[in-house]
Amino acid sequence: MRIFLIxxxxxxxxxxxxxxxxxxxxxxxxxxxxxxAGFVGALFGLGGGVLIIPFLTLVExxxxxxxxxxxxxxxxxxxxxxxxxxxxxxxxxxxxxxxLEIGTVAGAxxxxxxxxxxxxSALFILFGLILLYATIxxxxxxxxxxxxxxxxxxxxxxxxxxxxxxxxxxxxVVKYEVTRTPLTAFIGYFAGIVSGLLGVGGGIINVPTMNLxxxxxxxxxxxxxxxxxxxxxxxxxxxxxxxxxxHPLLAAPLVIGVAGGALLGTRVLKVTPPTRVKVAFGxxxxxISLLMILKGFNLPVVL
Amino acid sequence: MDLNRLVSYSLRIGVFASALLSIVGLLVWSAGGFxxxxxxxGSKIAGTLVSAFSGNDxxxxxxAVAVLIATPVFRVAVSSVYFAYExxxxxxxxxxxxxxxxxxALVSGYAG
Numbered sequence: 532m533r534i535f536l537i538x539x540x541x542x543x544x545x546x547x548x549x550x551x552x553x554x555x556x557x558x559x560x561x562x563x564x565x566x567x568a569g570f571v572g573a574l575f576g577l578g579g580g581v582l583i584i585p586f587l588t589l590v591e592x593x594x595x596x597x598x599x600x601x602x603x604x605x606x607x608x609x610x611x612x613x614x615x616x617x618x619x620x621x622x623x624x625x626x627x628x629x630x631l632e633i634g635t636v637a638g639a640x641x642x643x644x645x646x647x648x649x650x651x652s653a654l655f656i657l658f659g660l661i662l663l664y665a666t667i668x669x670x671x672x673x674x675x676x677x678x679x680x681x682x683x684x685x686x687x688x689x690x691x692x693x694x695x696x697x698x699x700x701x702x703x704v705v706k707y708e709v710t711r712t713p714l715t716a717f718i719g720y721f722a723g724i725v726s727g728l729l730g731v732g733g734g735i736i737n738v739p740t741m742n743l744x745x746x747x748x749x750x751x752x753x754x755x756x757x758x759x760x761x762x763x764x765x766x767x768x769x770x771x772x773x774x775x776x777x778h779p780l781l782a783a784p785l786v787i788g789v790a791g792g793a794l795l796g797t798r799v800l801k802v803t804p805p806t807r808v809k810v811a812f813g814x815x816x817x818x819i820s821l822l823m824i825l826k827g828f829n830l831p832v833v834l
Numbered sequence: 835m836d837l838n839r840l841v842s843y844s845l846r847i848g849v850f851a852s853a854l855l856s857i858v859g860l861l862v863w864s865a866g867g868f869x870x871x872x873x874x875x876g877s878k879i880a881g882t883l884v885s886a887f888s889g890n891d892x893x894x895x896x897x898a899v900a901v902l903i904a905t906p907v908f909r910v911a912v913s914s915v916y917f918a919y920e921x922x923x924x925x926x927x928x929x930x931x932x933x934x935x936x937x938x939a940l941v942s943g944y945a946g
Contacts, residue, residue, distance in 0.1 A: 550872055550873070552870060553871075554868060555864065558860065597873065600873075604899055604902065604903075607903060608853075611845045611848055611849045611902070611905050611906060614842075614845055615842045615843075615845035615846040615849065616842075618841050618845070619839065625838065625841065625913075626925065629925065629928050630928055632932045633931050633935075636932055636935045636936060636939070637935060640935060640939055643939075690924060690925075690928075761845075761905070761906035761909075762906045762909075762932065762936060764906075765903045765905070765906040765907055765936070766936055766940060768899075768902075768903050769903050769939075770939075772879065772899060772900075773875065773876055773879065774875055775873050776873065777896075777899055779871050779873070779895035779899075780863070780871050780895075782895060782898070782899050783856040783857075783860050783895045783898065786852055786853055786856045786899075786902060787853050787856050787857060787860075790849050790853045791853075
């Protein structure tokens with residue numbers, strides 16, 4: 532009944548889903564690539580869509596809507612698989628994640644509502660420039676993962692957001708406070724709009740924001756972002772599913788591959804020094820922000 | 835049980851079930867001689883999900899996707915029950931806010 536209502540409201544009952552012909556070799560290759568995507572996604576708190584969409588469209592010749600649909604399903608898998616480990620290891624800040632989810636989910640819904648009115652290209656350029664700036668700060672301050680003597684703001688104190696995690700690369704327990712929470716939540720709302728509009732942007736915006744604005748250690752930021760993006764992606768994935776943009780032969784190898792790759796990624800993040808995580812993330816961030824800016828100028832970039 | 839374990843188990847069970855169904859779906863597909871499979875839209879999905887129980891390959895994979903999408907939603911629901919049990923009002927409100935927005939998004943088909 533619910534599905535029926537959505538169909539009527541969307542008015543696309545007669546819509547024929549885009550198709551692609553896939554054989555066993557394609558499925559095997561997609562599976563292998565998705566292991567890499569899950570690994571990278573789990574390591575940096577992203578969905579891994581930035582790798583999957585270009586691969587599916589450029590290498591496998593999959594139509595863009597099907598590539599995006601498959602990618603968003605794999606984001607849910609990467610997020611859930613990696614968060615299962617990070618949450619158990621107390622690397623994820625559950626309270627911070629849940630609080631920030633209010634902003635990102637609200638943003639994703641807003642994004643879907645206002646898609647027609649918002650200048651998507653302007654948003655792309657704006658966020659591309661902000662992320663490029665974040666890249667520079669992140670790499671320059673790579674030695675200091677989070678400053679000492681951070682004073683928690685009022686919201687942070689009320690919600691008891693400060694926490695600690697055991698860093699296996701430093702062999703010590705790292706205690707941290709969370710500051711400027713309202714600003715991070717506000718930026719998270721816009722990150723949600725961007726991801727609701729364009730299917731990318733959730734994790735890539737949330738990780739530097741948590742680290743640079745709220746002074747959350749980078750590994751906690753990545754683990755918490757992984758935890759958060761599953762919720763936003765699940766909401767989007769259901770829409771793509773009903774639209775007919777989820778192809779079973781793309782979804783199945785992706786889900787299996789990213790779930791496995793994400794498990795590998797969580798193991799690597801645990802033992803990697805924060806400095807190295809920041810530099811690697813910075814390089815990835817620079818590449819993605821440049822792609823975002825190019826896309827904002829309507830250049831043919833797949834993202 | 836603490837919240838971290840509860841959330842971790844919820845996520846783990848969901849992903850494991852989804853990956854297992856995906857594997858079974860692909861095995862059935864290969865046993866059937868790699869026949870052409872197409873993406874299905876809208877109200878036809880319900881019927882396809884039902885066909886999973888009679889061993890239809892794409893039905894099994896659609897079931898895997900449905901289980902996967904339900905996993906984070908279930909995680910938020912579990913968290914709100916936990917906070918309610920603990921009497922943590924602030925976080926009951928926060929998790930219920932997220933849950934209601936999620937349900938709104940799923941039902942209305944927004945948040946694309």
